[in-house]
Each structure stands twice: as C-alpha cells, then as structure tokens.
Amino acid sequence: MTDTSPNPAAELPIKVVARDVTVSYSGKQALHDVSIEIPDRSVTAFIGPSGCGKSTFLRCLNRMNDTIDGAKVGGSLTIDGQEINDKSIDPVVLRASVGMVFQKPNPFPKSIYDNVAYGPRIHGLALTRPELDEIVENALRKAGLWEEVSDRLNHPGTSLSGGQQQRLVIARAIAVNPEVILMDEPCSALDPIATARIEELIDELRENYCIIIVTHSMQQAARVSQQTAFFHMGNLVEYGPTEDIFTNPRDTRTQDYITGRFG
Amino acid sequence: MALSRTAHIVTAYGEELDQLADDLARMGGLVETQLEKAISAVVRRDASVKPDIKAREAQVNALQVDIEKRVLRLFALRQPLATDLRMTISALKIATDLERVGDLAKNIAYRAGDLAGYAPVSLTQQVERLGAIVIKQLREVLDALSSADVEPAVRVWHSDDEVDERYNTLVREMLMSMTEDSGLVGPGVHILFVAKNLERIGDHATNIAEAVHFMVTASPLVEDTSH
Numbered sequence: 289m290t291d292t293s294p295n296p297a298a299e300l301p302i303k304v305v306a307r308d309v310t311v312s313y314s315g316k317q318a319l320h321d322v323s324i325e326i327p328d329r330s331v332t333a334f335i336g337p338s339g340c341g342k343s344t345f346l347r348c349l350n351r352m353n354d355t356i357d358g359a360k361v362g363g364s365l366t367i368d369g370q371e372i373n374d375k376s377i378d379p380v381v382l383r384a385s386v387g388m389v390f391q392k393p394n395p396f397p398k399s400i401y402d403n404v405a406y407g408p409r410i411h412g413l414a415l416t417r418p419e420l421d422e423i424v425e426n427a428l429r430k431a432g433l434w435e436e437v438s439d440r441l442n443h444p445g446t447s448l449s450g451g452q453q454q455r456l457v458i459a460r461a462i463a464v465n466p467e468v469i470l471m472d473e474p475c476s477a478l479d480p481i482a483t484a485r486i487e488e489l490i491d492e493l494r495e496n497y498c499i500i501i502v503t504h505s506m507q508q509a510a511r512v513s514q515q516t517a518f519f520h521m522g523n524l525v526e527y528g529p530t531e532d533i534f535t536n537p538r539d540t541r542t543q544d545y546i547t548g549r550f551g
Numbered sequence: 552m553a554l555s556r557t558a559h560i561v562t563a564y565g566e567e568l569d570q571l572a573d574d575l576a577r578m579g580g581l582v583e584t585q586l587e588k589a590i591s592a593v594v595r596r597d598a599s600v601k602p603d604i605k606a607r608e609a610q611v612n613a614l615q616v617d618i619e620k621r622v623l624r625l626f627a628l629r630q631p632l633a634t635d636l637r638m639t640i641s642a643l644k645i646a647t648d649l650e651r652v653g654d655l656a657k658n659i660a661y662r663a664g665d666l667a668g669y670a671p672v673s674l675t676q677q678v679e680r681l682g683a684i685v686i687k688q689l690r691e692v693l694d695a696l697s698s699a700d701v702e703p704a705v706r707v708w709h710s711d712d713e714v715d716e717r718y719n720t721l722v723r724e725m726l727m728s729m730t731e732d733s734g735l736v737g738p739g740v741h742i743l744f745v746a747k748n749l750e751r752i753g754d755h756a757t758n759i760a761e762a763v764h765f766m767v768t769a770s771p772l773v774e775d776t777s778h
Contacts, residue, residue, distance in 0.1 A: 535637065536769035546633055
C-alpha cells in the first residue's frame with residue numbers, strides 16, 4: 289500500500305475507522321488489510337475497477353457480508369469508536385444507523401408513505417400518528433421529494449420514476465436517523481438529469497451525514513466527493529482529497545486507472 | 552511522478568493527446584527557427600528575410616488556433632484527468648507563449664530591414680550575444696517539454712536572471728554610445744527594440760519552463776524567497 293494519508297480532511301471529525309480489514313469469500317481473499325479513516329459530514333468516494341474490493345468494503349460497514357455464506361471478515365471496523373463487528377451489536381440496529389442505497393432503486397411494494405414510515409415503525413421512533421407523519425414529511429423533504437409526492441403519499445412507491453424512487457429510498461434511509469449513508473452506484477440506472485438531482489441531494493446531505501459512495505463514474509466521484517479512495521485487486525491503493533487524486537495521483541495504478549490506461 | 556507512457560484503453564483518446572503534443576512540438580520548432588533567422592538577419596542587416604518570416608508567422612498562428620481547438624475538444628469530449636489534464640492545460644498555456652515568441656521574433660526580423668539602412672555598428676555584437684542566450688533558453692525549454700524533463704526547465708527558469716542582466720548592461724552601454732555619438736541614435740533605437748524583444752522572449756521561455764514544471768510535477772515553480 290502506498291500513500292493512504294489517514295485523514296485527508298483534517299478539520300472534520302473522524303466517523304469511520306478501519307484497521308487491517310480483510311474479507312474472504314469461501315477462503316478466497318477479496319480484501320487485503322484495508323486501513324482508512326473516513327471523516328464525518330463529507331462525501332467519500334470509493335473508485336476502482338470491477339472486482340477491486342470497493343463494494344466488498346462498503347458492505348463491511350453495515351455487515352452485509354454477514355448474509356453471505358462463507359464470507360469471513362477480519363480486522364477492526366469502528367463507527368464513532370464502537371466496534372461494529374462486536375457480538376453485542378445487532379446487525380438490524382446497525383443497519384438503521386448505517387443506511388444503504390443500492391444501484392437499482394428498491395422501494396418496498398408499499399405506498400410512498402409506508403416506504404418511509406417502515407423504518408421508524410419497526411424501530412419505534414414514533415409514538416403517535418402525527419409524529420410519524422412528521423418524520424415521513426421531514427425525510428421526504430430532506431430527500432428533495434416532498435414537493436413531488438405530497439399529494440399522493442398513498443400511491444405505490446413503485447409508481448414513481450427511477451430518479452424519484454432512488455430519492456424515496458434515500459428518504460427511507462434518512463427516516464431512521466442514520467449516522468452513515470452508504471451508496472453503491474446510486475445513479476447507474478438513472479438518466480443525467482435524475483443523476484444531477486441525486487448528486488445535488490448528496491451534496492446537501494453531507495452537511496449532516498457521513499456519506500460513502502461507490503461509483504464507476506470518475507466524473508461523479510470528482511463532482512460529489514471530498515475524499516476519494518482508489519481500490520485495486522482488493523487493496524486500498526491511494527486515499528486523499530478528491531482534487532489531489534484527480535490532478536496529481538501518487539500511485540501509478542491510480543494514475544493509469546483514472547486516465548483510462550488500465551488493461 | 553513522470554508522465555505515464557502506458558497507452559490509453561481508448562486508442563483515439565491517446566492519439567488525440569499525441570497529436571496535441573506533436574502540434575506543440577512542431578510549433579516550438581517553427582518558433583525556434585523563426586528566432587534563429589531573425590537574430591541572424593539583424594546581425595547581417597538583411598532585409599530579405601521578411602517574406603520568409605511572414606510565412607512562418609502565419610504557420611505558427613495557425614498551429615496555435617489548431618492547438619486551442621484540440622484542447623477545447625479534449626476538455627469537452629474526453630475530460631482529461633491527472634497527467635492528461637496537466638498536459639492539456641499546459642499545452643494551451645505553452646501555445647500562447649510560443650505564439651508571442653513568434654510574434655516578437657517577427658518584430659526582430661523586421662528591425663533587420665530598418666538596420667539595413669545604416670552602416671554596420673559594433674553594437675549588434677551585443678545583441679548577437681543576448682540572442683544566443685535566449686535561443687539556448689528556448690531550445691532547452693522546448694527539449695524539456697518534449698522529454699517531460701523538469702531539470703532543464705528549472706535551469707532555464709533560473710537563467711532568466713542572466714538574460715535580464717545582459718539586457719540591462721546592453722541598454723546602459725547603448726545609452727553611453729548614443730550620448731557620445733549622436734550618429735548611433737538611428738540604428739541604436741532599432742537595436743534597443745531588438746534587445747527588448749529578446750528580453751521578452753526570455754520571459755516567455757520562463758513561462759514555458761513553469762508550465763513544463765507543472766505538467767510534470769503538478770506543483771508550481773515558485774521563487775525561492777529564502778534569499
């Protein structure tokens with residue numbers, strides 16, 4: 289591993305700390321000793337070719353690898369100093385504080401309202417209906433969707449356009465007051481306008497959340513993130529301020545990848 | 552980190568960057584010849600170079616337009632990053648400086664025609680010496696560009712002080728000569744302009760050195776203020 293300066297945004301508090309995180313699937317190592325410190329209230333992009341380990345690492349952050357047979361996670365991973373792989377941590381509770389947005393929007397086959405209310409209900413965040421209404425409205429507002437759906441909250445979530453569905457999913461994640469929001473190629477199924485809306489939303493959300501985004505679009509990483517981490521063959525190769533990574537990468541592998549020279 | 556020599560996955564993209572570098576090299580070569588011919592014309596007080604200089608000037612200008620188009624196209628269609636980004640932006644800056652050098656060289660050559668109307672004066676030797684330094688600067692910085700080598704670029708950058716010193720000495724001596732012999736005022740004025748143009752070319756060579764330094768290292772070449 290070369291230059292992976294631990295905290296490229298020194299003025300922001302550190303939210304996520306990984307120390308020598310390894311992942312193997314049925315004995316095959318997918319991630320090698322990844323150590324990284326990710327600041328709060330900013331966007332960190334993970335880039336790298338397919339199979340480089342970026343999504344594998346992202347999935348460690350809300351213990352989604354637990355659900356994969358034969359997956360083994362090693363090393364230490366803390367959020368706000370709390371070891372998330374600790375036996376005392378309930379993965380379901382963890383996933384409320386570490387929200388996830390996937391490549392394809394995956395609203396529940398429920399109404400727009402119930403999609404957002406689902407999390408707060410199961411986590412008991414609202415005692416009364418007006419409280420729940422408020423949480424739903426706030427989450428939809430933060431996700432920039434309220435104006436578009438306030439008059440049809442009982443319509444199915446799946447009736448929305450792709451971009452709206454992705455914002456609904458983000459509202460659903462926000463509704464349970466997450467600490468960290470993970471996004472795995474959240475715009476790859478969206479057109480450029482819907483993509484721009486999501487990117488604008490990400491930029492607004494970073495005031496309050498630690499956002500980590502996996503993207504195959506270098507331009508998107510450059511546009512939305514403050515820090516960028518480059519993964520290659522299961523290693524974290526380089527990590528630093530996004531501007532530095534895209535103007536002056538230190539490692540030849542980063543350089544070759546972002547300039548389109550990779551074989 | 553040095554510029555990458557690995558080929559792009561998208562061949563056409565790599566070719567466009569190569570063409571940009573080729574255009575820049577060709578422009579540099581033309582301007583270098585332009586300057587050599589201009590200085591030699593002044594030394595020989597030869598007015599006959601004018602058409603040749605004019606034709607090459609047009610080629611230089613056309614190349615600058617071509618380079619600007621290529622850079623614009625690369626930004627719009629390829630979004631170059633890292634070394635490619637630095638190379639593209641530096642090419643734009645260097646082309647602007649080279650165009651100015653070409654222009655100044657043309658001015659120098661035109662002065663040769665004016666000097667042809669006077670008897671030979673020993674003052675041209677001074678200009679010849681200054682010209683030799685400036686040509687060397689330009690050649691070295693163009694070599695630094697084509698080999699993406701920082702060291703000669705830094706050397707050129709530092710040698711600008713020498714050009715300035717020689718220029719100031721030349722102006723002082725010219726003033727003294729012209730004060731002593733008013734017959735020298737006529738050719739002297741032309742020689743002063745030639746010297747001033749050469750000094751300006753030195754500044755452009757310095758700019759190119761800075762661009763090369765940025766292109767290769769990603770950091771600006773700045774004055775060491777410790778002394």
